[in-house]
Amino acid sequence: MAIPEPKPGLVIRYSYLWNDEAERGREEGRKDRPCVVILAVQTVNGQTVVTVAPTTHTPPSAPGEAVEIPPAVKLRLGLDDQRSWVVTTEVNRFAWPGIDLRPVSREKRDVFAFGYAPGALVEAIRRQIAVRRRVRIVSRAE
Numbered sequence: 001m002a003i004p005e006p007k008p009g010l011v012i013r014y015s016y017l018w019n020d021e022a023e024r025g026r027e028e029g030r031k032d033r034p035c036v037v038i039l040a041v042q043t044v045n046g047q048t049v050v051t052v053a054p055t056t057h058t059p060p061s062a063p064g065e066a067v068e069i070p071p072a073v074k075l076r077l078g079l080d081d082q083r084s085w086v087v088t089t090e091v092n093r094f095a096w097p098g099i100d101l102r103p104v105s106r107e108k109r110d111v112f113a114f115g116y117a118p119g120a121l122v123e124a125i126r127r128q129i130a131v132r133r134r135v136r137i138v139s140r141a142e
Contacts, residue, residue: 003097004113006040006050009122011077011114015100016054019090019136032102034079036086036117038126040096048096051137053086053125055079064131065089067124069117077114078104086121088128094140 004010015029035052042048060066066085074084094100103109129135 003101006037006048006096007116008037008039008126009116009119010037011035011117012037012052012112013102013104013114014052014054014092015102016052016092017100017138017140018054019138022138028100034077034084034114035092036122036125038091038122038129049093050096051091051093053088053091053129055084055086057082057084059083060085060087064128067121067128069121073117073121077117079114086125088125088132088135090136090138091129092138092140098140100140 011034013032014035015032016035017026017029021029034055036055037050038053039051040048055069056066066087066089069079069084069086071081074081097112101112104111104114
């Protein structure tokens, strides 16, 4: 199966690099995780640059730091049944598809996306990011 076109709401499996890891000099995330594409922009030279927000099972430490993924959405995407949040305090930015895009599972080596998050969830994530004074952006290079 081909790598999907990145559009907002696409949920991918990605080696997300947290900001604190990048500050310590790491170049690769320590764990692959579902991430939501929140922005995809084509550059002048035709390259697509995407911005993704990570998911986590860890509840946010303060209101406004994450958006909870509804259980029905997790079920439809084939994710686990634990509570999860999309973090809105930091994002990764990279040229699509990049070297850190991962298959969704060992059994599905040719599938690179879980599906799409509903528009209302994507908009809630984007709104929460937009109202923040500072969002940490980790730019990933090849």
